[in-house]
Amino acid sequence: MNVHDSERLSGMLEDAGYVRAAKDHDPDVVVFNTCAVRENADNRLYGNLGRLRPAKQEHPGMQIAVGGCLAQKDRSEIVRRAPWVDVVFGTHNLGSLPTLLERARHNDEAEVEILESLETFPSTLPARRESAYSGWVSVSVGCNNTCTFCIVPALRGKEKDRRPGDVLAEVQALADEGVLEVTLLGQNVNAYGVEFGDRLAFGKLLRSCGEIDGLERVRFTSPHPRDFTDDVIEAMAETPNVCHQLHMPLQSGSDRVLKAMRRSYRSDRYLNILSKVREAMPDASITTDLIVGFPGETEEDFEATLDVVRRARFSTAFTFQYSKRPGTPAAELPDQLPKEVVQERYERLVAVQNEMSWELNKGLVGQDVELLVAEGEGRKDVETRRLSGRARDGRLVHFHPGGAIDREIRPGDIVRTTITRGAPHHLVADGELSAHRRTKAGDRWEEGRRPKTSGTSLGLPTFGAPAAPPATEQGCGC
Numbered sequence: 306m307n308v309h310d311s312e313r314l315s316g317m318l319e320d321a322g323y324v325r326a327a328k329d330h331d332p333d334v335v336v337f338n339t340c341a342v343r344e345n346a347d348n349r350l351y352g353n354l355g356r357l358r359p360a361k362q363e364h365p366g367m368q369i370a371v372g373g374c375l376a377q378k379d380r381s382e383i384v385r386r387a388p389w390v391d392v393v394f395g396t397h398n399l400g401s402l403p404t405l406l407e408r409a410r411h412n413d414e415a416e417v418e419i420l421e422s423l424e425t426f427p428s429t430l431p432a433r434r435e436s437a438y439s440g441w442v443s444v445s446v447g448c449n450n451t452c453t454f455c456i457v458p459a460l461r462g463k464e465k466d467r468r469p470g471d472v473l474a475e476v477q478a479l480a481d482e483g484v485l486e487v488t489l490l491g492q493n494v495n496a497y498g499v500e501f502g503d504r505l506a507f508g509k510l511l512r513s514c515g516e517i518d519g520l521e522r523v524r525f526t527s528p529h530p531r532d533f534t535d536d537v538i539e540a541m542a543e544t545p546n547v548c549h550q551l552h553m554p555l556q557s558g559s560d561r562v563l564k565a566m567r568r569s570y571r572s573d574r575y576l577n578i579l580s581k582v583r584e585a586m587p588d589a590s591i592t593t594d595l596i597v598g599f600p601g602e603t604e605e606d607f608e609a610t611l612d613v614v615r616r617a618r619f620s621t622a623f624t625f626q627y628s629k630r631p632g633t634p635a636a637e638l639p640d641q642l643p644k645e646v647v648q649e650r651y652e653r654l655v656a657v658q659n660e661m662s663w664e665l666n667k668g669l670v671g672q673d674v675e676l677l678v679a680e681g682e683g684r685k686d687v688e689t690r691r692l693s694g695r696a697r698d699g700r701l702v703h704f705h706p707g708g709a710i711d712r713e714i715r716p717g718d719i720v721r722t723t724i725t726r727g728a729p730h731h732l733v734a735d736g737e738l739s740a741h742r743r744t745k746a747g748d749r750w751e752e753g754r755r756p757k758t759s760g761t762s763l764g765l766p767t768f769g770a771p772a773a774p775p776a777t778e779q780g781c782g783c
């Protein structure tokens with residue numbers, strides 16, 4: 306979500322006349338879009354600001370802005386600790402950045418503006434997209450849940466749903482620009498519709514994405530097990546361009562810990578959803594998030610997590626060691642666990658999951674896969690003379706670029722190949738390609754063009770094929 310917010314900040318600044326600083330040039334404006342979810346976010350921010358101070362002293366007129374979750378949390382504390390910062394803006398007023406920069410320049414003093422609720426849905430702001438072939442589209446912001454470890458509700462506020470017509474118009478605009486894949490974004494995508502009274506809205510949205518010409522892959526993140534309904538599984542299985550990939554946070558396999566986390570589902574419900582997903586889509590790749598060492602977690606609780614992880618057969622899991630987030634209820638809980646206990650459990654969990662990921666990946670050897678060629682996903686590609694891409698189920702595949710190639714293969718093109726080896730965290734396809742399709746996204750990538758969406762705010766909450774707003778490189782959208 307923060308990455309997508311950064312695309313909006315870039316889009317707004319470009320619309321206000323700013324241009325991207327060349328790599329070897331000192332920028333006139335530096336914007337930090339901060340995240341408060343990861344540990345030590347504040348140390349890293351103040352460290353970065355400290356490192357930037359000499360550059361600012363040597364470059365009169367340079368401006369530094371800090372936005373995002375940490376700014377929403379720390380507010381004027383930021384300019385108290387780093388008085389060389391010019392602008393502080395929060396999660397609810399991204400759109401104010403150009404004005405605040407202008408005002409700080411004019412008044413020659415720091416501007417701090419934090420709002421308590423959303424000023425305008427962020428997707429009504431322009432966005433300068435980073436990828437020519439893959440795009441984020443927000444369906445909602447904020448969250449109505451109260452998971453005790455999570456700072457999001459405090460910093461992003463209550464859930465605000467975007468109108469389906471607006472979401473679909475943005476998806477259409479991206480598809481018109483050649484984008485092949487969209488990921489629908491929300492803190493809890495399955496709750497989508499709660500604001501306008503349609504609990505089945507998310508499944509309908511997936512089906513409507515299926516009607517958008519040129520759109521080949523639809524993903525979403527993240528669903529909450531409590532709100533996961535059968536109609537979403539049906540929509541996933543029955544809509545050809547919706548990928549058979551599900552990222553659904555489990556967090557813990559212990560019902561006692563789930564209760565303490567205020568996660569209102571239990572492990573049997575979670576596993577039951579996975580069974581239904583696999584029944585409808587036997588090829589589904591399922592991934593998750595896990596927290597180890599939540600306050601009060603016993604060895605028995607941890608064993609329950611290992612047990613669910615083995616039964617769930619996740620393709621991969623994002624595993625986190627619990628650490629306190631000031632301002633969250635869990636930070637105040639007794640029985641915070643010693644670091645060495647958390648570390649030891651974390652290593653055991655990672656070992657179990659790695660073994661599972663590897664076993665599942667080895668089972669894919671010999672399978673024919675369609676890959677969307679990606680940029681920057683294979684660190685060793687130059688050395689191994691391979692390229693990389695994502696399969697429809699989201700798996701990363703490093704492939705040999707030989708065989709049925711139609712001229713050069715570019716990021717954004719589609720290839721077909723056969724898996725020859727499974728590693729714990731990726732797949733390898735070292736045979737010849739059976740197909741290569743050049744795409745508009747690949748052409749755009751080659752020309753150095755990226756989609757620019759101008760923000761969409763159209764129509765009433767309805768479903769169906771949307772009227773497409775124009776989205777151009779200059780961004781005159783709708």
Ligand code: SF4
Nearest residue numbers: 448450452455457492
């Ligand atoms: S559902 Fe996700 S965003 Fe919402 S409170 Fe829980 S962890 Fe945070």
